[in-house]
Amino acid sequence: MKQRILVSALGVGALAVAGLTAQGAAAAPTPYAAGKHAVKVCSTSTAPHTASCYAYKLVNDKGVVPASTTPPSTGLTPSGLRDAYKLNGLSANGRTVAIVDAYGYPNLERDLGVYRSQFGLSACTVANGCLRIINQTGGTSLPRFNAGWAGEQALDVDAVSAAAPDAKIVVVQANSASFADLGTAVVTASKQAGVVAISNSYGGGDAADSTYGTYYNHPGIAVTASTGDNGYQGGSYPASSSYTTAVGGTSLVAASNSRGWSESVWDGAGSGCSTYNTALSAAASFDTGCAKRAMADVSAAADPGKGGMAIYYPTSKTASTWAQFGGTSEAAPIIASVYALSGNTSGYANALPYAHPGSLFDVTSGSNGSCPTTQWCNARTGWDGPTGLGTPNGAGAF
Numbered sequence: 001m002k003q004r005i006l007v008s009a010l011g012v013g014a015l016a017v018a019g020l021t022a023q024g025a026a027a028a029p030t031p032y033a034a035g036k037h038a039v040k041v042c043s044t045s046t047a048p049h050t051a052s053c054y055a056y057k058l059v060n061d062k063g064v065v066p067a068s069t070t071p072p073s074t075g076l077t078p079s080g081l082r083d084a085y086k087l088n089g090l091s092a093n094g095r096t097v098a099i100v101d102a103y104g105y106p107n108l109e110r111d112l113g114v115y116r117s118q119f120g121l122s123a124c125t126v127a128n129g130c131l132r133i134i135n136q137t138g139g140t141s142l143p144r145f146n147a148g149w150a151g152e153q154a155l156d157v158d159a160v161s162a163a164a165p166d167a168k169i170v171v172v173q174a175n176s177a178s179f180a181d182l183g184t185a186v187v188t189a190s191k192q193a194g195v196v197a198i199s200n201s202y203g204g205g206d207a208a209d210s211t212y213g214t215y216y217n218h219p220g221i222a223v224t225a226s227t228g229d230n231g232y233q234g235g236s237y238p239a240s241s242s243y244t245t246a247v248g249g250t251s252l253v254a255a256s257n258s259r260g261w262s263e264s265v266w267d268g269a270g271s272g273c274s275t276y277n278t279a280l281s282a283a284a285s286f287d288t289g290c291a292k293r294a295m296a297d298v299s300a301a302a303d304p305g306k307g308g309m310a311i312y313y314p315t316s317k318t319a320s321t322w323a324q325f326g327g328t329s330e331a332a333p334i335i336a337s338v339y340a341l342s343g344n345t346s347g348y349a350n351a352l353p354y355a356h357p358g359s360l361f362d363v364t365s366g367s368n369g370s371c372p373t374t375q376w377c378n379a380r381t382g383w384d385g386p387t388g389l390g391t392p393n394g395a396g397a398f
Helices: 078-084 108-118 147-163 179-190 209-216 328-342 349-355
Strands: 037-040 056-059 096-102 131-135 168-174 195-200 202-205 222-226 245-254 261-265 298-301 309-314 320-326
Touching (some): 078 147, 108 131, 108 320, 147 309, 168 179, 179 195, 179 209, 202 222, 222 349, 245 349
Parallel strands (some): 096 168, 096 195
Antiparallel strands (some): 037 056, 056 320
């Protein structure tokens, strides 16, 4: 199992976290202690045409998350996330973000309630109409529990809550992690009233839109997809689809600059060129170096130790606890939420950032591996593979 030793070089100063309160007073992650490392939340799928979720969690030197009734002081909070991406003052105005994942999570509503209460966010429940949980065909008979994918769902709904607290959320649970079942769930999500964005925090190997594209082809709805957590590896579907917004990942830390934050490439952020799918016409002038579809388009916080979110997640079918999660699974629902805040998802939403690159924070440092064409794995001014055009600076690029 892949592990990353996470030692932050951040100093503890005026911008460090002093502690968490019910109102989410902690605005930024502090250094994570040496010896902590990140492990995958879901097992890696080896079956063809099957996806794995792209969430990571921080564990101790024994490989476990100790049970806790309080969030990790190092985790990114809702107030910190909204400050980093300049989302304060923006409203989703009742728009809905859909989350598509595999398998069931019986205590999703309960755990989401714990998260939102901790950070002073309004209740989001089935009863008040903010939350819906359905199966891949829209019914209420939900799939069997899977601990890994349930942890992914917890990250996804908490990330939407943090970025767009007034957005409604519909969670569509696929019967399995097959491309066919997840794709069916995406189609169902697209048919739900009020849905303006659909987040997909999973992927498999590169695949062809000619086979699976109909699942993700929904003009007028922003369909986001994580690029993966293994660095420069080539395409990962559905992020490599011409119909999705491919979301890479960054390391996000507090800084004594005018923004109050700095970002660099998270070395796990997936990037590469599809061998199957058509390049985005909107990206034609951005020198991607790819003959076909290039990923990523944009990015957001993903490093489990530097910008990983404090979330409340299930450790079993009945028990849950606080932990710090990351991966490009964190980034995809953040970007879906920013689309919901913008209210502008006409046409193919993945073209919008290319028309407004100046409304993004350009990420210009860091690398996610070795590659034959430098921009595929190294940050630079303008577009690069790990971070795309950059991260949200408000919702103007979306």
